[in-house]
Amino acid sequence: MINDTLFAEISSVLKGRLTRSKSELDLHGRSETWFAPAPPNAVAYPETTQEVAAMVKLCHAHDIPVIGYGAGTSLEGQTSAIRGGITVDFTRMNSVISVNAEDMDAVVGPGVTREQLNIELRATGLMFPVDPGANASIGGMAMTRASGTTAVRYGTMRDNVLGVTAVLADGTVIETGSRARKSSTGYDLTGLLVGSEGTLALVTELRLRLHGQPEAVSAATCAFDDIRTAVAAVIDTIQIGLPIARIEFLDSESVRAVNQYAGADFPTKPHLFVEFHGSQSGVAAQVKTFGEIVSDFGATGFEFATKPEDRTALWAMRHNAFYACLALKKGCTSVVTDICVPISRLADAVEETAADIAASSIAGPILGHVGDGNFHAILLIDPDSQSDLAQAKELSRKMAVRALEMGGTVSGEHGIGMGKTGYMAAEHGAAWDVMGALKDALDPKNLMNPGKLVPPRDS
Structure with a gap:
């Protein structure tokens, strides 16, 4: 007390x-x-x-x-x-402490949001690309090892955090990593803390990798007759090595939600939202190649957005899709899933998940960052209905089991918290016990965000 x-x-x-x-x-x-x-x-x-x-x-x-x-x-x-x-x-620890344009890195406080950081970087020609959708804080993004719409090209937080300053459970302050692009000096403590969900330390500064702002950007949408052809088009796009910056999937129900929420008029069919970055000629070539691929899969309604304001509006619709889906059912809450599978199994995973949801009595729009095999089902439930919650949890369990059977993971970006600890032993086996041992070593009193991520403890 x-x-x-x-x-x-x-x-x-x-x-x-x-x-x-x-x-x-x-x-x-x-x-x-x-x-x-x-x-x-x-x-x-x-x-x-x-x-x-x-x-x-x-x-x-x-x-x-x-x-x-x-x-x-x-x-x-x-x-x-x-x-x-x-x-x-960490709201008050929201300073961009330094930007080293020549080395393409920056040091920020944990309370800096991704939008705030990119506004401050505009004049430098650099950007921080990790985009989970919400205007999340950089510290929170690091702690959950967030990714998002641009991970298919720029990687996740794991790839873009060079080092941190952190306070351990007893108040000891440590610094991990450096501004160098590689190191062979011992355990990767940065990698250990990124994704630790605050169970090992509180991060108070982050050293970030920055990227150049692309010379040209073009976004587009296209529709498909069914889920499998849309996802198959994604697989082909990735397998030929097209350097696409974003490739997002929305099923018919997600598109209906976006139309209602944002006043859009997309055909109520599965869609891909895509974006291309590069030089003017490079983007033009990427768009041409992508158009040829999706045409082979029967894509229709290929619409482009090259003006910044049009692209912003397009991605605002995608980023707000979670809230759009919630608006489909008045007063609902949700169980949100985020499995990730090898790209070759993506179409199977999405189709089987859609079939499970269709066989249930609850709605579950499907969308996700399919360029890296990551997708979500937003399972809409009445907060007062135990039956709804039980069905949603069972659907989530089936998705988790399916992902593991396909060689994937139960969480591609949202993390574990206390919602997915029940799957950790199945995914990691004895390695989960090793995570618990690390927790015991660094936080023997179990005071850092207890009850999350690692095996349960009595204290």
């Missing part, structure tokens, strides 16, 4: 930026999806690494759990304070 004396001590370290306001606790305890509210006992707003370290030392001494919090867009209950404690909101 956080008694008044401890609250005052931590508040002093943070210069008063610690609150027990009910509205703040409720805000930080809710989830974007089906998980029940789990508010913390207090919310902290640090501004420096030193403040985080001092606060964590006090929490360690008094056995107080600590939960990192970015923009609150995680989907697997990662920020839920299921054992109470202090939620550490």
